[in-house]
Amino acid sequence: MRIFTAALMTETNTFSPMPTGWAAFEEFGIQRGRDGLTPTAITAPLLMWQAAAERGGHEIFHSVVTFAQPSGPTVRTVYETLRDEILRDAAEQGPFDAVLLLLHGAMVADGYDDCEGDLLTRMRAVVGPNVAIGAELDLHCHVSKAMTEAADLLITFKEYPHTDGMERAQELYDLTLATARGEVRPTLGLHDCRMVGLYFTQAPRMRTFVDGMGMLEAQSDVLSVSLAHGFPWADVADNSAKVLVYTDGDADQAGRLARDLGQTFWDMRDDVAFKGVGVDEALDRVEVAAPGLVVLADTADNTGGGAPGDSTFILARLLERGIGSAALGPLWDPVAVGLCHEAGVGAALTLRVGGKACAASGAPLDLKVRVRGLIDELRTPSYNADYVTLGAAAWIEIEGADVHVVLCARRMQGFSPMVFTELGLDVAALRVAVVKTYNHFYAAFAPIAAEIIHVAGPGAIMGDMTAIPFERRSLDFWPRCADPFAEGCLRGL
Template identity: 50%
Template structure:
């Protein structure tokens, strides 16, 4: 078999003022045809797994471009079009193909394109024809469109939030597409729009049980794959929603029926699964009386959702209370990092930090700081042990609070974002992380208490108030029952 694989991956917050241009993709990662050579990089981890599996099956592998950028605002139009054309050129050169696999996010938007994945996959289908099996692995926070479903034979989304199952889903997609290309299965997809916009933490019940329910269905009675795309709420596009889709072996009616059944199950849990977050003062009051290490998640300033990661709201509240034993990271402030590098370790000087990207970042804070450490190539451990660069970074101490400043915008995944620069979390009372949920996979083992905090940041979790202009249908939580099930009863 001849297998083509490529990657185009970024999550678009259409309300963000941070554009994604060439610099964003160069920093996030770009490779014309060789990303799989580095399986420990975010760019290469999935492609390397597909290569390993395909080589074991004796496939001829053609690797196309791989590009990714940190979540931000819309991708600059010429950049998206250039990356798309590179992929399409390589697809044409690789013909004929049995399988084409893509690592995509599922909520990428560019200037002039609200559905980059649908646009790309439809163009691939037009080139390869109806007989090539096209599959794509998607982030759980995908906004799945009809164009994406129509152009592909199989879409598979992560099931876990935090996304600890990327490799498992890569293996699932590969096996499904290989078997389809060999004629062993005939994928048929049924989908159902849940008309809900929210975030679902799969570390908690009842979501934990729902994920297990999806997994228990797979591999039995002709069910090949079940996905729940949570959607990416901060996308002002027509397809922003949560969606269930089911892939069966040749049974369209069953796929449609099971997708609806599962969608109604998760819909019935909408109030019970609503993510709860505290305001800053309540969170700090609670942290003051909790024993052991308390982790506060600054959910609204998560760069993994397109936020700047430079908001100062929690930092200012900690300063106002005179708190000690607090570590905060990472504040994205390349200018402040450069000043710390210039001053050197041990230097004491006045430094303005944070609050640089607009109202959602809060006000900048002027502090007398001591530079405790500098790392020119700071990094942390991401999912699947992936090396996640954070760029030149500095650990500063100010009024008893330890702050990690970085120059490459990245959310917190692991405690080594703090410990590898020298901060001992074992002697801290509170750790504030710029992350919505991905931190949980590694921090749950060391935290005595985890609290989610809703600051006035760029991705504040007030889903009913997001100012959509392109979504037509009503949705929960703006409407209590958009599927009108109570009317049917």
């Protein structure tokens, strides 16, 4: 059997002013399988597929493998060039029996609201109707009609934080090859929950729901079950939570199970949807908290959701309220990092920090600081234990405030306490740590935190789902509508 693979991944916040161009993909590397794949977090699933193919006596061809940090829409020529190289490889190196694609599911480019649907549709035209096509998706994806019609299988992560990517990749490999051999006939049941939001799978009711999906998959006639959460900050028509159930040839069963699961998820909505607190409410709780580290997640400035990572809103309030024994990071500011490295450890200087990318970053802060630590490459494990780099970094202490900031040269969220500790800052000994992230930090910070608070403050990522200024996405969704399935639901707003 001959197998084709490729990976083209980014998550697009259509409200972000920062375009996703060549530099964004090159930052994480653009690999081409004909040259051999270097192990990274992005290539890991493809290398696993390669090992499985070799054990099974199959031939595998890797095309383009690349990823860009979430940001604004991808530049049209960048998307089209990468897409066309993948399609050209599929045409020139074929024929193939199976296609395995690692995609995100929420990639938007100039002129393309549904990059994955576009790529899958074109791939189907290249390889023909009888080739099995499977794609692994981030659960923060938009499932479109074009995607479901072109692919035999779409399988999303089940976990947020995304700790199960390799498990889902193995599932995709096994089912796609079984489809290619004619052993199974994946039949999709799809249910649109008409919900826009964020849902943390460590929460008790979400944990039960996710475990229930796994129990359904244990039935012999159920091939795969996914909940696509959707990515709220994308103004595209298919932005919505959707349930996907694949059975072996039983369309009625697939549809019924998808509807039943969708109803269960709908019934949980008030308990599982993200509810953050304001900046001052979070700092009020810090001031009265029992001893121990309080971790505040600055969700509005999470680079993993397309925010710049350089907002100053919470830092300014820490200083205005005189709350010390505090750390904040990672704050993206390559200019400030460069000045700190030039000055050296121990240097005192006046430094302009943050607030550079856009209005959602807030105002820059002019601070008197001392450089406490420097590193040429700050590395930290991500949610799946693979290491990511934040580039050059600096630890500064704000004079007279007992407030510490970690500055980084590469946009990255704060996955782990190593963001602080690698520079020598013992964050666990402090009163409060502000981490620029949404939920991927949770597992690493929970062991050292007395309390964790998700902050929905100002920034590029709006925590109030009813306030997202959609123009292309219709407004008939919960929580904007109490019942988005009712005719004329928007009239009650």
